[in-house]
Amino acid sequence: MKRILVFMVILMLSLSVFANGVQEDTAEAYPSRTVRVIIPWSVGGMTDVLTRPIASNLEKQFGVPFVVENKPGGGGVVGSLEIEKSTNDGYVIGTTSMSTVSAKYVSPVYPDIHNVDLISQVITIPATVTVNADSPFMTLQDLIDYAKANPGKLKNSNSGTGASAHIYASYFEAMAGIKVNHIPYPGYAEAVTALLGGHVDMTNIPLPDLSAYVDSGKLRLLAIASAERHPAYPDVPTLKELGIDVVMGNYSGFVAPKGTDPEKIKIIDDAIGKAMQDPTLRKFLIDAGYQPLYLDHTQFANVITDAENQLEYLVNELGVEFVDD
Amino acid sequence: MELFSMNLYLSGLSHFANPFMFLSSFLGVLIGIIFGALPGLTATMTIAVFIPFTFGMSPYISFAFLLGLYSGAVYGGSISAILINIPGTPSAIATSLDGYPMSKAGRAGEAIGISTISSTIGGFLSVFVLMFAAPAIASVALKFSAEEYVGITLIGLSVIAIISPGSTIKGLIAGVIGLIIGIVGLDPITGFPRFIFGHAELLEGIDSIPVMIGMYGLSEMLVQISSAEYKVTVEQKLTKIVPPWKDIKRIFGTVIRSSFIGVLIGALPAAGGSIASLVAYGQEKRLGKNRDLLGTGIIEGIAAPEAANNASTGGALIPMLTLGIPGDAMTAVLMGGLIIQGLRPGPLLFQQQMPFVSSIFISLLLSVVFMCILGLLGARLYAKLISFPKKFLIPAILVFGLVGSYAISNSLFDIWVLIVSGIIGFVFRKIGLPIAPIILGMILGPLFESNFRRALMLSEGNWATFVQRPISLAFIIIVILVLAGPTLLKSFKKTFIHSKGV
Numbered sequence: 001m002k003r004i005l006v007f008m009v010i011l012m013l014s015l016s017v018f019a020n021g022v023q024e025d026t027a028e029a030y031p032s033r034t035v036r037v038i039i040p041w042s043v044g045g046m047t048d049v050l051t052r053p054i055a056s057n058l059e060k061q062f063g064v065p066f067v068v069e070n071k072p073g074g075g076g077v078v079g080s081l082e083i084e085k086s087t088n089d090g091y092v093i094g095t096t097s098m099s100t101v102s103a104k105y106v107s108p109v110y111p112d113i114h115n116v117d118l119i120s121q122v123i124t125i126p127a128t129v130t131v132n133a134d135s136p137f138m139t140l141q142d143l144i145d146y147a148k149a150n151p152g153k154l155k156n157s158n159s160g161t162g163a164s165a166h167i168y169a170s171y172f173e174a175m176a177g178i179k180v181n182h183i184p185y186p187g188y189a190e191a192v193t194a195l196l197g198g199h200v201d202m203t204n205i206p207l208p209d210l211s212a213y214v215d216s217g218k219l220r221l222l223a224i225a226s227a228e229r230h231p232a233y234p235d236v237p238t239l240k241e242l243g244i245d246v247v248m249g250n251y252s253g254f255v256a257p258k259g260t261d262p263e264k265i266k267i268i269d270d271a272i273g274k275a276m277q278d279p280t281l282r283k284f285l286i287d288a289g290y291q292p293l294y295l296d297h298t299q300f301a302n303v304i305t306d307a308e309n310q311l312e313y314l315v316n317e318l319g320v321e322f323v324d325d
Numbered sequence: 326m327e328l329f330s331m332n333l334y335l336s337g338l339s340h341f342a343n344p345f346m347f348l349s350s351f352l353g354v355l356i357g358i359i360f361g362a363l364p365g366l367t368a369t370m371t372i373a374v375f376i377p378f379t380f381g382m383s384p385y386i387s388f389a390f391l392l393g394l395y396s397g398a399v400y401g402g403s404i405s406a407i408l409i410n411i412p413g414t415p416s417a418i419a420t421s422l423d424g425y426p427m428s429k430a431g432r433a434g435e436a437i438g439i440s441t442i443s444s445t446i447g448g449f450l451s452v453f454v455l456m457f458a459a460p461a462i463a464s465v466a467l468k469f470s471a472e473e474y475v476g477i478t479l480i481g482l483s484v485i486a487i488i489s490p491g492s493t494i495k496g497l498i499a500g501v502i503g504l505i506i507g508i509v510g511l512d513p514i515t516g517f518p519r520f521i522f523g524h525a526e527l528l529e530g531i532d533s534i535p536v537m538i539g540m541y542g543l544s545e546m547l548v549q550i551s552s553a554e555y556k557v558t559v560e561q562k563l564t565k566i567v568p569p570w571k572d573i574k575r576i577f578g579t580v581i582r583s584s585f586i587g588v589l590i591g592a593l594p595a596a597g598g599s600i601a602s603l604v605a606y607g608q609e610k611r612l613g614k615n616r617d618l619l620g621t622g623i624i625e626g627i628a629a630p631e632a633a634n635n636a637s638t639g640g641a642l643i644p645m646l647t648l649g650i651p652g653d654a655m656t657a658v659l660m661g662g663l664i665i666q667g668l669r670p671g672p673l674l675f676q677q678q679m680p681f682v683s684s685i686f687i688s689l690l691l692s693v694v695f696m697c698i699l700g701l702l703g704a705r706l707y708a709k710l711i712s713f714p715k716k717f718l719i720p721a722i723l724v725f726g727l728v729g730s731y732a733i734s735n736s737l738f739d740i741w742v743l744i745v746s747g748i749i750g751f752v753f754r755k756i757g758l759p760i761a762p763i764i765l766g767m768i769l770g771p772l773f774e775s776n777f778r779r780a781l782m783l784s785e786g787n788w789a790t791f792v793q794r795p796i797s798l799a800f801i802i803i804v805i806l807v808l809a810g811p812t813l814l815k816s817f818k819k820t821f822i823h824s825k826g827v
Contacts, residue, residue, distance in 0.1 A: 042373065042658075043373050043376050043377060043658065043661060044373070044376060044657070044658045044659075044660065044661015044662055044664070044665070045661060048661060048665075049661060049664045049665055052380065052665060053665075068377070073736065074529075107525060107528075108525045109525060155783060160513075160516065161514060161515050161516040162516040163516075181782065181785070183779060183782050183783060184513070184514055184516075184779070185779070186513070186775070189594065189650050189651060189657070190594060192650070193467065193594055193644075193648070193650050194470065196467055196648065196650075197467040197468060197469070197470060199470040199471070199783060200783070212649045212669055212670075212671035212672065212673065213649070213671065213672065215672075215673060216671065216672035216673050218672065284667055287667065287669065288664055288667075288669065289669075
């Protein structure tokens, strides 16, 4: 019983972490007390891994705690809605990704990116065209030539019908003028495993989930779907260079509840910009497979508009139906 | 990959001069056992809750703690399965089949002792396999495509026919009910919503954890309430905690077989402890010396699943460390912890971070040792817990179960799932339908369906793919032998004797 008691005490103490102290907002320098950072995805997930070091860098800059809270559920819907509903006094910020934009095609209850104020983008997560190292396709042209000669024969692993990697694959398919055989897997890890095991021919899964295998020589990047080449893979061409006008992928950025004081947003935005210049942080992010790309709140707005347009095109022109990732 | 010299394996040993390594491993195992034993708090959730605390620590200390949690939680699930017939984690479902009957006979202490020893041996074996054969096993696991997963899940499903004491028909009915529940939600291949009746909560399917807690936990409570006579708690004999040598000798073969099953299934991405323990229990029913008594409360029935689920911990680390692919939900969370520490799991880890990899091996061994000590020392205490009046014990556990179900996806809907399954489970118990096949069907059904359809997509509709691939063919032969074996044997004997007679 003692053990259960000790457990209860620990549980209660840890619950107090989530308690939301009501404090008077003084007019002194912002931020003067704890800032909550809400991540709508789980601990150890993609967004979590990149947000924590940025949050601790902000802590160092401001000298106040930036407490990261994970609110997973419903593919990010639960946490994103919580960010929307939080008080806009500048002491709550959150993270966003493309799933906040695509949620409306997926879930009956969904957050809206226009219900929050953008702070900055920190990461771009480009989709890729990747094959196994043993694959006969040495260049993108090889792959496209084969696909044109054998429509529907190339097996492309994705993260579920209507999920992000399927969206990338459908968009790539449409823009390259080919037909592939879409094989849905439950998530990125399983889809990459299938490519590693040689059970499929290619995938469009984004770089962070593949980079370890590219580095160890098990997978080969044929192209990357970002606007510019990746700093860690300067030899890999972009799809754009190869004549296929496709820039697609995910991004990660910070947002604040609607109506947060623009001055405060500017302060956080600038601090994030400074953090993204930090060489240790940059190295951490690049080593973890991310492509750091800081954009301030106005440039970030363009990225989001592009994402919205791309999704509209997919839904209306290609008839893709989305699901959660 | 070439073999590493022993020096490399010991290169992490210097970090263990720091007493904090032992402390954090010990604490990890202790917390893991407690969380694992509480129904609703799964091993995955335990690791997810505690991982943020480790971000400030060095990777060595943090992984000593996390691996302790991992082993402890997987082992802890057996305690509540044995004592109150409510598996603490899905991987302990098979343990309750023989564990609870033993505890009802006043042998709870002995049962926990057997579970501890089997888990320990399973854990040790898996660490050694992880250390010396990880790259080889990882490359075998990569050969597994959808067809092979179909085979593995079929073997798991065939266990349903085996674990239904009394009536196979009732077991099959329960299994089909589980399969039907598993159909609810988005179609795994096309993404079409099935049987959601306009409820968005059902899109992601019905989670097996609240169903498990409801069907085992709540229904147990309802059975207690409804039974008129006051149940006298069975007096527990607490003399035989550390199993005598003859018991260990008796289960040794079972433990070794089950451990290897555990390591191999654990190493398969997407499979894991729950399937491993079921397959191990199934093979015990086929190959074990006392197979006919299985389900009545014999030590082999605890040894097989417990050795397997703890062996699957080391197994699940194989694809994580060598390929950077999580072997199960728990290692997926652990992987996030590695990345946060600036270490990239995957093929380069062995080459670049050997001291750290070596410290993972040593930490895992250490956590198995602590698990053994805490299990044997605590067995008396745990066994006494059942003497605690059930009118307090069961509601308290139910509260934890409710909280845990809510925490899985922060959804009240799961609480309703728990309550409804509790009532259905109560009715099933009254009419004698077994519970385990329902949970089994729920877990394995979706895995079977999605891989079956994926296999046909990969082969462009060619059904022969299941027999053209050697590993897949072997699995199908095993399934046929498991299901038709006894009948075939009988008819073979008949014809043989008959022809001899003529």
